[in-house]
Amino acid sequence: MTEPATPLTGLRFSKGHGTGNDFVLVADPDGTRELTPEQTAVLCDRHRGIGGDGLIRAVRSRHLPEGVALLADHPGAEWFMDYSNADGSRSEMCGNGVRVFVHFLVAQGLVALEPGEALTIGTRAGVKVVSRTPGGYRVDMGPWDFIFPDQAAGRGMDSLVDAAGLSVERPALSISMGNPHTVVALADLAELAGTQLTATPVVTPLPPHGTNVEFAVPAEPLVMDDVGHISMRVHERGVGETLSCGTGACAAAAAIRFWAGSDAPDDWAVAVPGGVVGVRFFTGPDGREHVELSGPAEIVADGVVAEGLV
Structure with a gap:
Protein backbone atom coordinates (compact mmCIF):
# COMPACT_ATOMS: atom_id res chain seq x y z
CA MET A 1 0.00 0.00 0.00
CA THR A 2 1.32 3.46 -0.91
CA GLU A 3 2.14 5.58 2.12
CA PRO A 4 0.36 8.96 2.33
CA ALA A 5 2.38 11.97 1.25
CA THR A 6 3.98 14.14 3.93
CA PRO A 7 1.74 17.19 4.48
CA LEU A 8 3.00 20.48 3.07
CA THR A 9 2.52 22.33 6.38
CA GLY A 10 5.84 23.79 7.52
CA LEU A 11 7.58 23.29 4.19
CA ARG A 12 10.13 26.04 3.58
CA PHE A 13 10.22 27.48 0.08
CA SER A 14 11.52 30.34 -2.02
CA LYS A 15 9.95 32.06 -5.01
CA GLY A 16 12.16 33.05 -7.92
CA HIS A 17 12.02 33.97 -11.59
CA GLY A 18 14.10 34.41 -14.72
CA THR A 19 12.66 37.08 -17.05
CA GLY A 20 9.22 36.45 -15.54
CA ASN A 21 9.30 32.65 -15.84
CA ASP A 22 8.59 31.93 -12.15
CA PHE A 23 9.18 28.96 -9.89
CA VAL A 24 8.57 27.62 -6.41
CA LEU A 25 11.89 26.32 -5.07
CA VAL A 26 12.41 23.79 -2.29
CA ALA A 27 15.73 22.71 -0.77
CA ASP A 28 15.82 18.96 -0.08
CA PRO A 29 19.56 18.13 0.03
CA ASP A 30 19.09 14.61 1.41
CA GLY A 31 16.18 13.64 -0.83
CA THR A 32 13.67 13.11 1.99
CA ARG A 33 10.85 15.39 0.77
CA GLU A 34 9.71 14.29 -2.68
CA LEU A 35 6.45 16.04 -3.54
CA THR A 36 3.54 14.33 -5.26
CA PRO A 37 2.21 15.72 -8.56
CA GLU A 38 -0.90 16.84 -6.68
CA GLN A 39 1.16 18.75 -4.10
CA THR A 40 3.22 20.36 -6.85
CA ALA A 41 0.05 21.51 -8.60
CA VAL A 42 -1.29 22.96 -5.33
CA LEU A 43 1.93 24.89 -4.63
CA CYS A 44 2.01 26.25 -8.20
CA ASP A 45 -1.66 27.29 -8.16
CA ARG A 46 -1.74 31.09 -8.51
CA HIS A 47 -5.01 31.49 -6.60
CA ARG A 48 -4.88 28.84 -3.85
CA GLY A 49 -1.15 28.24 -3.55
CA ILE A 50 2.11 30.15 -3.95
CA GLY A 51 1.98 30.35 -7.73
CA GLY A 52 4.54 29.44 -10.35
CA ASP A 53 5.17 28.05 -13.81
CA GLY A 54 6.88 25.09 -12.17
CA LEU A 55 8.46 23.66 -9.05
CA ILE A 56 12.18 23.01 -8.58
CA ARG A 57 13.48 20.71 -5.85
CA ALA A 58 17.18 21.02 -5.06
CA VAL A 59 18.46 17.56 -4.16
CA ARG A 60 21.92 16.01 -4.13
CA SER A 61 22.34 13.86 -7.21
CA ARG A 62 23.25 10.75 -5.24
CA HIS A 63 19.72 10.59 -3.83
CA LEU A 64 17.98 10.24 -7.22
CA PRO A 65 18.35 7.34 -9.69
CA GLU A 66 18.75 9.82 -12.56
CA GLY A 67 21.41 11.67 -10.58
CA VAL A 68 23.35 8.54 -9.71
CA ALA A 69 23.49 7.65 -13.41
CA LEU A 70 24.96 11.08 -14.22
CA LEU A 71 27.52 10.97 -11.42
CA ALA A 72 29.20 7.96 -13.01
CA ASP A 73 30.49 10.18 -15.82
CA HIS A 74 30.24 13.59 -14.11
CA PRO A 75 31.32 13.26 -10.47
CA GLY A 76 31.26 17.05 -10.06
CA ALA A 77 27.48 17.23 -10.61
CA GLU A 78 26.68 17.20 -6.88
CA TRP A 79 23.31 18.92 -7.25
CA PHE A 80 20.30 17.79 -9.27
CA MET A 81 17.51 20.07 -10.52
CA ASP A 82 14.34 18.03 -9.95
CA TYR A 83 11.89 20.02 -12.08
CA SER A 84 8.13 19.66 -12.50
CA ASN A 85 5.64 21.67 -14.53
CA ALA A 86 2.84 23.57 -12.81
CA ASP A 87 0.41 20.71 -13.40
CA GLY A 88 2.68 18.29 -11.52
CA SER A 89 4.08 16.53 -14.58
CA ARG A 90 7.83 16.07 -14.65
CA SER A 91 9.88 17.87 -17.28
CA GLU A 92 13.36 17.23 -18.60
CA MET A 93 14.72 20.74 -18.33
CA CYS A 94 13.96 24.47 -18.10
CA GLY A 95 16.45 27.04 -19.34
CA ASN A 96 15.23 29.90 -17.16
CA GLY A 97 14.71 27.49 -14.29
CA VAL A 98 18.30 26.26 -14.32
CA ARG A 99 19.57 29.81 -13.80
CA VAL A 100 17.11 30.37 -10.96
CA PHE A 101 18.02 26.97 -9.51
CA VAL A 102 21.71 27.85 -9.28
CA HIS A 103 20.88 31.30 -7.87
CA PHE A 104 18.75 29.53 -5.24
CA LEU A 105 21.66 27.23 -4.31
CA VAL A 106 23.84 30.31 -3.85
CA ALA A 107 21.19 32.19 -1.84
CA GLN A 108 20.67 29.17 0.44
CA GLY A 109 24.41 28.85 1.08
CA LEU A 110 24.45 25.39 -0.47
CA VAL A 111 27.16 26.38 -2.97
CA ALA A 112 29.64 29.23 -3.34
CA LEU A 113 29.84 30.67 -6.84
CA GLU A 114 31.56 33.95 -7.66
CA PRO A 115 31.25 35.79 -11.01
CA GLY A 116 33.41 33.96 -13.55
CA GLU A 117 33.09 30.61 -11.78
CA ALA A 118 31.08 27.65 -13.10
CA LEU A 119 28.99 24.90 -11.55
CA THR A 120 28.02 21.53 -13.08
CA ILE A 121 24.52 20.36 -12.21
CA GLY A 122 22.38 17.37 -13.11
CA THR A 123 19.04 17.51 -14.93
CA ARG A 124 16.83 14.97 -16.68
CA ALA A 125 18.28 16.36 -19.92
CA GLY A 126 21.83 15.56 -18.78
CA VAL A 127 24.43 17.71 -17.03
CA LYS A 128 24.50 21.47 -17.55
CA VAL A 129 27.41 23.81 -16.86
CA VAL A 130 26.25 27.12 -15.40
CA SER A 131 28.59 30.12 -15.16
CA ARG A 132 27.91 33.16 -13.01
CA THR A 133 28.19 36.53 -14.75
CA PRO A 134 28.05 40.08 -13.32
CA GLY A 135 24.40 40.36 -14.43
CA GLY A 136 23.12 36.81 -14.00
CA TYR A 137 24.08 33.40 -15.33
CA ARG A 138 24.92 31.71 -18.61
CA VAL A 139 24.28 28.05 -19.29
CA ASP A 140 25.74 25.65 -21.82
CA MET A 141 22.44 24.03 -22.79
CA GLY A 142 24.21 21.35 -24.80
Missing part, protein backbone atom coordinates in the same frame (compact mmCIF):
# COMPACT_ATOMS: atom_id res chain seq x y z
CA PRO A 143 23.58 20.46 -28.45
CA TRP A 144 20.30 21.13 -30.23
CA ASP A 145 18.76 18.79 -32.77
CA PHE A 146 15.75 18.28 -35.02
CA ILE A 147 12.99 16.10 -33.58
CA PHE A 148 11.99 14.97 -37.09
CA PRO A 149 15.35 15.22 -38.91
CA ASP A 150 14.26 13.69 -42.23
CA GLN A 151 11.39 16.10 -42.76
CA ALA A 152 13.31 19.13 -41.44
CA ALA A 153 16.32 18.61 -43.69
CA GLY A 154 14.24 18.20 -46.81
CA ARG A 155 11.61 20.90 -46.40
CA GLY A 156 12.75 23.24 -43.64
CA MET A 157 9.59 22.39 -41.71
CA ASP A 158 8.09 19.21 -40.29
CA SER A 159 4.68 20.01 -38.87
CA LEU A 160 1.62 22.27 -38.89
CA VAL A 161 0.38 24.34 -35.95
CA ASP A 162 -3.18 25.55 -35.43
CA ALA A 163 -3.73 28.21 -32.77
CA ALA A 164 -6.63 30.50 -31.92
CA GLY A 165 -6.20 33.89 -33.54
CA LEU A 166 -4.40 32.53 -36.62
CA SER A 167 -6.51 32.31 -39.77
CA VAL A 168 -4.90 29.10 -41.04
CA GLU A 169 -2.52 26.40 -39.86
CA ARG A 170 1.12 27.49 -39.98
CA PRO A 171 4.20 25.48 -40.94
CA ALA A 172 6.59 24.81 -38.08
CA LEU A 173 9.90 23.22 -37.18
CA SER A 174 10.36 20.91 -34.17
CA ILE A 175 13.58 21.36 -32.20
CA SER A 176 14.95 19.33 -29.29
CA MET A 177 16.80 21.18 -26.54
CA GLY A 178 16.70 18.12 -24.31
CA ASN A 179 12.97 18.88 -24.15
CA PRO A 180 10.67 19.27 -27.18
CA HIS A 181 9.78 22.53 -28.95
CA THR A 182 7.85 23.41 -32.08
CA VAL A 183 8.64 26.82 -33.59
CA VAL A 184 6.29 28.86 -35.79
CA ALA A 185 7.46 32.01 -37.62
CA LEU A 186 4.84 34.78 -37.80
CA ALA A 187 4.79 37.79 -40.11
CA ASP A 188 4.81 40.68 -37.67
CA LEU A 189 4.30 41.81 -34.07
CA ALA A 190 0.59 42.46 -34.62
CA GLU A 191 0.10 38.83 -35.62
CA LEU A 192 2.12 37.75 -32.59
CA ALA A 193 -0.04 39.85 -30.27
CA GLY A 194 -3.23 38.49 -31.85
CA THR A 195 -2.32 34.83 -31.32
CA GLN A 196 -4.38 33.46 -28.43
CA LEU A 197 -2.51 31.05 -26.18
CA THR A 198 -5.15 30.35 -23.53
CA ALA A 199 -5.84 27.05 -25.32
CA THR A 200 -3.17 24.52 -26.24
CA PRO A 201 -2.06 24.88 -29.89
CA VAL A 202 -2.70 21.82 -32.02
CA VAL A 203 0.53 20.41 -33.51
CA THR A 204 0.45 17.83 -36.33
CA PRO A 205 2.37 15.58 -36.07
CA LEU A 206 2.84 15.93 -32.34
CA PRO A 207 6.30 14.93 -30.99
CA PRO A 208 6.18 11.71 -28.93
CA HIS A 209 6.23 13.42 -25.53
CA GLY A 210 4.19 16.49 -26.44
CA THR A 211 5.78 19.85 -27.17
CA ASN A 212 6.23 23.47 -26.16
CA VAL A 213 5.11 25.82 -28.94
CA GLU A 214 6.98 29.04 -29.75
CA PHE A 215 5.57 31.80 -31.96
CA ALA A 216 8.46 33.93 -33.20
CA VAL A 217 8.76 37.12 -35.24
CA PRO A 218 12.15 37.92 -36.82
CA ALA A 219 13.09 41.58 -36.52
CA GLU A 220 13.37 43.80 -39.57
CA PRO A 221 16.25 43.98 -40.20
CA LEU A 222 16.97 40.57 -38.70
CA VAL A 223 20.62 41.29 -37.85
CA MET A 224 21.89 44.42 -36.12
CA ASP A 225 25.52 44.78 -35.02
CA ASP A 226 26.13 41.08 -35.77
CA VAL A 227 23.30 40.00 -33.44
CA GLY A 228 20.06 38.41 -34.64
CA HIS A 229 16.85 39.69 -33.04
CA ILE A 230 13.59 37.80 -32.43
CA SER A 231 10.39 38.49 -30.51
CA MET A 232 8.63 35.43 -29.10
CA ARG A 233 5.65 34.12 -27.14
CA VAL A 234 5.36 30.55 -25.88
CA HIS A 235 2.78 28.02 -24.78
CA GLU A 236 4.57 25.65 -22.41
CA ARG A 237 3.60 22.00 -22.19
CA GLY A 238 1.81 21.36 -18.89
CA VAL A 239 1.71 25.07 -17.99
CA GLY A 240 0.13 27.35 -20.62
CA GLU A 241 1.50 30.69 -21.76
CA THR A 242 4.46 31.91 -19.72
CA LEU A 243 6.32 35.22 -19.69
CA SER A 244 9.50 33.49 -20.79
CA CYS A 245 10.95 30.10 -21.72
CA GLY A 246 14.71 29.66 -21.85
CA THR A 247 14.85 26.43 -23.83
CA GLY A 248 12.10 27.89 -26.03
CA ALA A 249 14.23 30.95 -26.76
CA CYS A 250 17.09 28.64 -27.74
CA ALA A 251 14.79 26.59 -29.99
CA ALA A 252 13.32 29.70 -31.62
CA ALA A 253 16.78 31.09 -32.33
CA ALA A 254 17.87 27.71 -33.73
CA ALA A 255 14.87 27.55 -36.06
CA ILE A 256 15.11 31.15 -37.31
CA ARG A 257 18.86 30.76 -37.77
CA PHE A 258 18.31 27.55 -39.76
CA TRP A 259 15.72 29.25 -41.97
CA ALA A 260 17.95 32.30 -42.44
CA GLY A 261 20.76 30.23 -43.97
CA SER A 262 24.51 30.04 -43.72
CA ASP A 263 25.05 33.80 -43.28
CA ALA A 264 22.96 33.92 -40.09
CA PRO A 265 24.86 35.06 -36.97
CA ASP A 266 25.78 32.97 -33.95
CA ASP A 267 24.58 35.54 -31.38
CA TRP A 268 20.89 36.26 -30.80
CA ALA A 269 18.74 38.46 -28.56
CA VAL A 270 15.31 36.97 -27.93
CA ALA A 271 12.64 39.31 -26.58
CA VAL A 272 9.94 37.62 -24.51
CA PRO A 273 7.10 39.26 -22.55
CA GLY A 274 9.23 39.08 -19.39
CA GLY A 275 12.42 40.61 -20.80
CA VAL A 276 15.32 39.67 -23.07
CA VAL A 277 17.60 36.62 -23.00
CA GLY A 278 20.78 35.99 -24.95
CA VAL A 279 21.38 32.91 -27.10
CA ARG A 280 24.76 31.95 -28.58
CA PHE A 281 25.73 29.05 -30.86
CA PHE A 282 29.21 27.56 -30.59
CA THR A 283 31.10 24.31 -31.16
CA GLY A 284 31.12 22.29 -27.95
CA PRO A 285 33.85 19.99 -26.64
CA ASP A 286 32.07 17.05 -28.29
CA GLY A 287 32.37 18.68 -31.73
CA ARG A 288 28.62 19.31 -31.96
CA GLU A 289 26.92 22.67 -32.15
CA HIS A 290 25.89 23.77 -28.64
CA VAL A 291 23.59 26.54 -27.47
CA GLU A 292 24.41 28.93 -24.63
CA LEU A 293 21.60 30.76 -22.83
CA SER A 294 22.23 33.86 -20.73
CA GLY A 295 20.01 36.04 -18.60
CA PRO A 296 19.11 37.21 -15.11
CA ALA A 297 17.79 35.22 -12.14
CA GLU A 298 16.11 36.59 -9.03
CA ILE A 299 14.82 35.29 -5.70
CA VAL A 300 11.88 37.47 -4.67
CA ALA A 301 10.52 35.78 -1.53
CA ASP A 302 11.12 33.14 1.13
CA GLY A 303 8.40 31.56 3.21
CA VAL A 304 6.88 28.62 5.04
CA VAL A 305 3.73 26.81 3.93
CA ALA A 306 0.90 27.51 6.39
CA GLU A 307 -1.32 24.86 7.92
CA GLY A 308 -4.19 23.76 5.74
CA LEU A 309 -2.44 23.47 2.36
CA VAL A 310 -2.62 19.77 1.49
